[in-house]
Amino acid sequence: MNQRDVEDLFGGPLRADPYISLKAPPLPDAKIGPLPKIQFVIEFVGPRSISGASANALAEPQLRSALGSPEVWTMNQSSNEWAPLRANVNITYDSLAVAWDLITDAGTMTTASARQLLAAVERFATDVQRRAMPMPVPESVDPLVRHWIAVRESLDIGFSMAVARDGDDLAEREIWRLCAALGLNLGPTGAFEWRIEGWEHPLLAVTPLEADAFSLRDVNLDAKHRGLGLGFNVPRSPSPSASLEGCFGIANQFALRTGSKLFDDTMAPMTPADQESLRSDLNEAVKALASAGLTPGCSEALKLFGAA
Secondary structure, three states: OHHHHHHHOOOOOOOOOOOOOOOOOOOOOOOOOOOOOOOEEEEEEOOOOOOOHHHHHOOOOOHHHHHHOOEEEEEEEEOOOOOEEOOOOEEEEEEEEEEEEOOOOOOEEEEHHHHHHHHHHHHHHHHHHOOEEEEEEHHHHHHHHHHHHHHHHHHHHEEEEEOOOOOOOOEEEHHHHHHHHOOEOOOOOEEEEEEOOOOOOOOOOEEEOOOOOHHHHHHHHOOEEOOOEEEEEEEOOHHHHHHHHHHHHHHHHHHHHOOEEEEEOOEOOOOHHHHHHHHHHHHHHHHHHHOOOOOOOOOHHHHHHHOO
């Protein structure tokens, strides 16, 4: 989207209004490094340090391809934090690990494939005079994959609602102005998104009810929409309560400025009691994630539910 085109169409830049724009919630601490809860991790353990030149062998195309392109994590002598492997031979590492996602779009890890990877990695471990320690052990991979598939299928929870005006469509130009005032930006898919500094993913999205996306072309054509869809994914949000209240805040501003009303995902009008019910449902969803060992927005949840 060209900013100059936006300014030409609207007679100037679209800016957030500090009085109504959504307020960023606190962010969870990011977990950087291997994730043995949802990854097959092999750490190279032993008393000897590992040279940068030796570690860099894991980044060489032939070995990397043979190992299935794992993540490679390092920890040097001056830090207690994991970091991705960098091409630096003038360094030594205290810790080195490789990691593969248990579940990917291409398929799932199996006990058999974990054993094969461990055997291949053990040869490298011998070269650097360390021992390959798998987490989890290969025998646990199949049941762990089944567990996380079941968790993903049962807890990939989303909340959605709609904003519409009785008997009168909403002009796309009007939608752009108010979404911008609320601090939303047009995302790559054509949805208005609430994004905050320090977080890679949108906290919520706003879409046209009857169309795929918003566009400057439709603004120029004076397009109108029956209403708006508002929604977010619970596991991928760093603060599901902020995402839900953000949806309610957007609905309130559209009600005040356009006479719109809030509806649920079946287009039944929502009352304040219905909103309280959604808050209660959200609390139960967060508790269900916690019972599976996950918190919304954690590194494991982002990987498992497809945002990383």
